[in-house]
Amino acid sequence: MTGAQYTTEHFVTRLLEAVADGRTDPQAVALRWVGRRSGTVTYGRLARQIERTAAALRAEGLRPGDRVLFSIRPRPEGVMLCLAVLAAGGSNVFVDPGSTPELFAARLAAARPRWAATEALLYAASSRPLRRLARSRGLLLPDYGRLPVRHLYSGAWLPGVPRGARRIARLASRRGQEVPVGPSPDAEALVVFTSGTTADPRAVVHTASTLGGGLDLFRQVVDLSAGQTVHTDQMSIGLPALLAGATWEIPARTPGRDPVAFARGAAGADASFLVPADATALLDAVEAGRVPPRAPRTVLLGAAPVRKALLRRAQALLPGTRWLAVYGATEMLPAAAVEAEEKLAADVDGDLVGAPLAGVSAILDFSGHEDSEPDPDGTGEGRPVGELVLSGPSLMAGYLADLDTGAPRAKEHRTGDLAWFDDAGRIVLVGRTRDMIIRGTLNIYPGLYEPRLRALPGVGEALLVGVPVPDGDERVVLVVVSDESEPVDEVVVGTGTLLARAVEARLPDVLDHGALPDLVVEVSHVPLAGRSRKPDRRSLAALVAPLLAAAQQGDEGARG
Template sequence: MSHFLDGLAQRARETPSAVALRWFGGRDGARVREELTFADLAGRVERTAAALRAQGLERGDRVLFSIRPRPEGVVLCLAVLRAGGAVVFVDPGSTPELFAARLAAARPRWAATEALLYAASSGPLRRVARSRGLLLPDYGRLPVRHLYSGSWLPGVPRGARRVARLADGVAGTGSGDADLDAVALVVFTSGTTSDPKAVVHTARTLGGMLDLFRQVGDLRPGQRAHTDQMFLGLPAVLAGGTWEIPARTPRDAPEAFARGVAGADSSFLVPADVTALLDVLEARGGAAVGPAVLAVGAAPVTPALLARGRRVLPGTRWLAVYGATEILPAAVTDADEKLAAAAEGDLVGRPLDGIGVRIDPPAAEPGGEPGPEPGDGAAVGELVLTGPSLMAGYLADLDAGRPPATEHRTGDLARQDAAGRIVLVGRTRDMIIRGTVNIYPGLFEPRLRELPGVADAVLVGVPQPDGDERVVLVVTAEGRGVADGAERVRTGTPLVRSVTERLAGVLDHGALPDVVVEATHVPLAGRSRKPDRRLLVDWVTPVAGTVRA
């Protein structure tokens, strides 16, 4: 990240009056609420960093960060890093027990929080938040130094410093030479209350991440990047462009986002936000205008979503970005390429420059039967990645003195085609074992989704008493699922009969399902919103039957 800060200082010298950040607001989300030039941004970061040091922030201090993207939050985040601290992102919406476990693992000395969150967690809005299912931790009682964003509200603890006033009257630099390998960012991704899992990045790996994202967007001076995602916004600034920050996310205010992103040079959205944007554009009718380039990532990007995107915004170049919190981004492909390869698996594209790829053969299964191979003979195995954006490691490991990470085992089963492109064929834990055959659902699900009338298709294995699995194909119908009020899954529906008749033509014999069912929908789980296969197994077990041991 010091790489970014050095680049920002250079931009401030070369184009001081050019706009680096533009934040939108107002009821319709179309009014520019604040603009910062490169000189303004660089100066505020330096002054805020110096103020944090004067307030007692020491190198290595971890700052719990709960401020939405906006100029004030961007400045503070960069200032913490400039002062030698580390930013810790923790979802306040997680259960109180999990939040407490993550807090204990991170051991922050500071908390940077929006005033509204203090009010909702410990002030007069606490009852309202609880009535909406938000069991927020009491931020005001956290035993840390407090910084708050926005105007003061009841619930903000006594002694908390307002972020916007930190740098008033402060001059000088925020720190000396940066330690490129010190902890700079901590992101909790999963784990339990007994073993929270947090990814750690350093200034060096964050710099690598920004450089890789510049490859994705082909960013250049003067361009507009309209997004609430920092990992496209900051590279746009580094390239000399303007990061336009929408007032709210596309899901919260799709009309406002649609107006703001129209005519932009680039944007980055998660799939759920893309759906919200396309919904409002289709509802308008007529021709729609989007950004020149729209990158989609942070969750699986389906061919169906890209096909819809091309239909609604044909003038936009659609990109699918693959990576993980541990190493992001890793590969990219465009809609045309991904759709053309849809029948062969989930194409995620060519590795970006600097990303190393290895395919490790899966461990031998009982009976010694190898996993399936696609038609081109490329080996299928676990995808292992290296590169400049590789995390330093997991927080618990690093705090315990273990060596830094040297690679990331993704848990994705993949192969590389003759052109070196990465094709995902499933997850290592998604493999179904029936008899002596290993079935990788990702090899076959793309073909099943192409069948007439099928919106989605998922293969799951239902464990049997003898250790075998029964293979169940779960399909959903285009346009609508099973009628409202019906069971979650049903057999014998018209769609089930139609699909069953065609299976022999699209599946290898060893992968033919024992049972086909139609579901109301495919449940999703986790931050990545992937199919919840465990829940599907629970749904289909009553109709899948069992085989006596």
């Protein structure tokens, strides 16, 4: 270690200090990669790589406050670089490379990064020779090599990597350069684009302090210590493991992509984090006998609603695992957590997400929800329903567009979730104040995309609706109405119509690939509901659910 000066509040320097003074054993395994080329990284090596890479980045010209467009999957080299960027005073910007070129360009313009950190494979796949292949697989990749930024790449060099790009592994091998003094904990550390249109890209900004606050809150949910192993690709629990001196084991693939490989790697681990859809894939593999009934001792479930049906199934198939549901948002994570047994035993009308964690403030705003669904009298408890408003140590600094124009830091996060509190002070969710679909780890706001869909030829009306599935996830159905359609007594719905096929063919050009629907249907007209006569999305979801189920069964039969 170099004896550099650190500020104790910054979570990266907390990690480096713990290794430097021996509180964390330098010979203990910090990172383990589970894949075809498995390997380990000790804490001593991780600390040296972070310091050397941070020094090399500064020597290459990275200045405090510089933003780095980060497109590297969770791997040891990517984790090290992410932390080194923060140690050098930079900020990591996460942008989905599969969004439409127009939306990607808008997000790039909003973030104004000076650097890009990208896998060599992504450079190659986004270059002209391979871009058509990537598009055939649903990825409209921008030409990373032509971005007007300084380039860093991981992995071996491939065609498409721009001239002058710096290989990350070589940066980490440099010696003798001055290690930068630890940055301020209030410095910008992370920018995550969550939604938005080309005219108004929306991104959440976190500082090192708010990220550190979130990591400490996660340690309330799952208590980690040296010698334990966390098997996950999620930084939200992987980084707390590093701060605790435990081993962060990174799987090659998520359980959704390869449940057998994930189950094999996760068996015997102390903790993991899964989204409900991935948990369902894992349970399917266990139930089918493809993997033995073994899982981490503790599994955190989050990033989407965690339904009772999923928890019952999880406890039945993997009874030796402790299951917890975690509630929060990109703007503030985590906010609350609840044990599976507690959630299953609760006889409440709504989704129990638990009591706020220590240090988290949760209040209800009752204004402006007179026409909200469900009706406040529908709780069965006689309690009023309001919008849940959160604040606490992991609260974001604000939204990018606001902060870049000089707006003050955020003091609270209006979640958009309608909720009430039970006698124990636990949060019970009963609906949303605005339309939102949760699929996997993505929050899809229909209102951001529907104007573009309505502008397509032949479309008079277009709505994206979410159809719930048992694991708590949702599927996305695009409902279109012809511009020549006339209302009839009953809503007529059909698939495979001329309009539905024509619209489906145009979708990759107008939608972020994360918002692409699972099914496109045409209806005679859109039903309305409520005093405001708004589109009845709940009724539409019920109408299209059988068609979606039939389409998915057909896809499974074709694959079989």
